[in-house]
Amino acid sequence: MTLSHITRLTRRTALLLAAAALAGCAWKPAAQAPAAPQRPPIVFVHGNGDNAALWMTTLWRFESNGWPRERLHPITLPYPLARDADDQPQPGRSSSEEARLFLAAEVDAVLQRSGASQVVLVGNSRGGIVIRNVVAAGGAPKVSHAILGGAPNHGVWSSASFRPTSEFNGAGPLLTRLNNQGGAGIEITPGPKWLTIRSDNNDKYAQADGAWIGAKGTPTHVSFAGPELKGAKNVVIAGIDHRETAFGPQAFAAMWRFLTGSEPATTRAVPEARITLAGMLSGAAVDNLPLAGATVEVYATDLSTGARLGAALHRQTVGADGRWGPLVTTSKTALEFVVTAPGHAITHVYRAPFARSSDLVQLRAARIAVDDRDAPAVVTLTRPRGYFGIPRDEIELDGLSPPAGIPAGVAGVSTAKARLADASERAVVGSFNGERIVGRSWPTAGNHVVFLELHD
Template structure:
């Protein structure tokens, strides 16, 4: 073998050795990092709470959105005033909502270090989002998604509650719908999307039946939630709340934000689940005959007990998993459980009924398992026991849905046609301790009867 051949072979061997050695060393070259997913701020609707976003957050998490970049606000006084320009105890104005949302967005931007947020709202929450963006904050928002927001009013009239924020002819919506230039109803800058039903939204109806004015034209249509200049999505059959909280609405949101289909519209179960939230109580409206009204103020001094239950009977399985008296912030928890454990929450507070809330297993952890202490309704005080099936994230519709409560299908009190009520009650003939089953479109939940005479309120709460 020639000297030149040996030299070439040696050079090749040395080069190969050096390349192998370099492969074992940490790379000093900069790596391209995928852009961080933007933080999302969720804004609930009139009279609602942050807790309504629970399953939506689960869906985003199950598709890779970091939990720490999902933030649901809880407005202290979620109900709108009768007249936006006149103070009303326990109610909030559009200016109040703007101030609150401004503080929440600023806090999220500071905590995450992001320059922009995504804003997603349901119903009245969309008003707060539009007002926030129109008030000089467009640069802080990349996308705005409005589910079921009555952008042209629940009604449009110069004579019926003319100063109410839900009046399409009122000053608030007139301003918002005329600030984008001819043919444009959005603030330039963010990407906009609306989601609406084809004809099943109770607050986008031509007749005033759902605002207590049956037979009176509202002067709005099913297309009322749409905005000129936005991407307007129509999902057949969904109801007012499903425009934001339903799986089809989630899929539309995810596509709009990412340009691709979600891997799943379900919640991927976690084996170990940690739950916490806030306890609040229904306030008392001082106006004669108006009864209770909703607020999200903490109910300091309330106590909560949480029990594992038999999913088939609602019977408690042993002692309480968690017991706590809440402080000034109303926060309860954390409770560590599993995604296979059905639960009964029991809230006790001075001036309220002992409130039993039965829930099917929580698929994932959540910090917005908010609980409200209730009072016995006047109409129910003469019943031995009353059990209420409640669907916070949607409405019941006949014949759209299959609903059964304590053997009756459909339960009393659900009108046919447009889906418009979220509760169904069973007045029991006695107060015997027994299972009370309910089902909704294939979901099953079972609670127990508790006597009204003992100041007990019983709720079977659906997750969907």
Template sequence: MTLSTLVSRRRVLWALATAAALLAGCRTAPPTPSAPDPFQPIVFVHGNGDNAAVWTTTLWRFESNGWPRQRLYAIELPYPLAREDDTKPQEGRTSTAEHMQFLKTEVDKVLKATGARQVVLVGSSRGGYAIRNYIANGGGAAKVSHAVLGGTANHGVWADAQNRPGNEFNGAGPFLTGLNAPKGPQGEEVTPGPKWMTIRSDVNDKFAQPDGAWIGSKGKPTNVSYDGPALKGAENVLITAIDHRETAFGPKAFSAMYRFITGRAPATTAIAPEGRVVLDGKVSGQGPGNDAAKGSYVNNLPLAGARVEVYATDPATGERIGQAVHRKTVGADGLWGPFEASPATPYEFVISAPGYATTHIYRSPFPRSSSIVQLRAERIADADRDGKAVVTLTRPRGYFGIPRDVITLDGKSPPGGIPVGVAGVSTAKLKLLDSPSRSVVGEFNGERIVGRAWPTADNHVVFLELHH
């Protein structure tokens, strides 16, 4: 046997022995734990009557702090209003059980899509009920690492066993008494497993008031205190002066939830602009009629067949600049985009659909991309048909507070219909009795939108929709 042959055989034997040792090590060594995910998927759950778009600025703030867009999910309940009696079916409304099942399905979709073991759940108002119910009764305790409840009326909007006992917002009803039943030696009200945080206002949350003025029972006690959203066993955060919606969507609430989820303060609560902005979202409508007392209800179902046009507008006058920059007849999914927008340009969105008024929505420039620019076709209320034009300033992510906020509509400060004290309305409506075709300016704490009035007689309705 030559020297070279011997060396070659020894090399082969050494390689085989090394491979065997490695295989043995693979069989016996414990698996290496995967590194923790620095950007857990976050699922955002909107409140009663809302849609996914209420989370727009919250998502922008997470993105501005480096959170990947594909790890942020704002889900949307098709029928977002609660039943008047949770035990009785009601057209266009959801029960607590249906709400929980919807959330459970959406969480499973997110876990499958991302490969993550757990998600963070962040809820606004009624959305917090679905989160609590899912974690307590839907198998969510093992799938959720953190739960944040902004403005959730955890002890009810009122608490009276004789007053609509089957309503889910009744703190003395079976739904909330079940969720709040003590779960440990210290009387914890939260389900063990996830970490819990609640965020509440001091005295400015319309749904955490000792007097029933905001639920149509002025002068009658609700049996609920200002700290009704707090829960035993949770980290309970109080932020002064914020309103009901700002407990979930405001910058101070974002700062609290970011610290709670990550263990550190955010680098910024500002929204960092993007150079390239792409917008999309869903067009939806509402149930029959214009009056809630007569059976009208909002829904988040796609309004297939609706026509959407987008126009760039002059920031000083609201006049259209040239032809439409985007047009689409929406399909079964309801999506009106995608549309590449200029981050420096305000836009007018126009929705046309059978059975609805031609709806004009004016928006200030979008600093970042969003796939949840939801558009709702509206009808003209019977009470507004005597106006030559109807323009509504709307704030989806908060309420208007006087004297807290600086608000003007068509030069009036404050606009009519906004009460002094607790911030509790999110719209201010203007009925024009003069020219139906002129500029109308809405301003709120520095955000300025200029739109055009369109004639009611021709079945047009106008909204100036605020980002902030």
């Protein structure tokens, strides 16, 4: 490695660590109760291409069962997509080592702020691999429990010929090292208590066929049990998808039992009458970096028509940190978020009422997809915390049930799109297993994109 390579890596690592420090300074809603000493801080780590917002409903469930809000720490990794080859720089993506350094720094910051001696680490998908890497690289004394939901612990594929150095290759150097630490029959780093949560057969990244990695008909050499680890407590939940292994109510119940030895009082979010919302705004690129100078507007909307109820509740041009908010509202108020940013479409995001306060209302300025530019209007139903499954789920968008574009079988897509026949403004309804959102159509010709975003 040349001196210039080392210099670039050093600068990149410094940027990642600086982002970790900035994330730790983000506004937090007021705590509901003093920190209970018996409840350790929990650090939540999202998966490939995701952000901390996916943990919103999981945090609500922990809070609703009495875990102190100030001891729940979801993090957002910059450059959240893994490299195709872990040992080769790739613009806009991070290596396993960069992700490890970021999480390790955040663990140290949480320990310092909380005064605790250990943290709990909870991760989904790639986040589970990052957790394992941190623990294996000397972090074990700082971690009491490690919970991995849907982590591809034996790879999404296992092959010496296809992307041999990828983080997601079970035969690659990273997973080979992590799976050979504890002696014969043990695949975990000794010290913390380990839990894995997996689907019985509905995880798109634990399939014997390569259909979900673009290689249909090619064996992956990975089984449904790929997320399990020898030496861990391994829990199997029937029917759940890849994301639901971490973000779903059944996964939460498994986490709670593992951490407390008892059943949770509820797996639902107990509503708060008055709530405070805030978050961060990023651009269309999947880098989780703040989009300074963009404008955020928030409107209350009619639950049955999606129409705005008066003037904006909140209007703000975000600064260098990308933070927006706080907005104080009620848990019975449906909302429309509007993001306006140079180089992006005017982005409208409709949400059903938020049950509880959150500083994880992450917004992303979007662009109109090339294939949608000729459509009068387009509305997308999106489910960030899980996938749509046919026939498992009841899904409807603009009167079509199920919407077009959702394949039957293994749940693997998180969006459904309706291309409207005209550009007239009207109500558009989306629903998923009982959760209902009503938004409004906006014309593509006016550079508008519309999302109906589900909580669950």
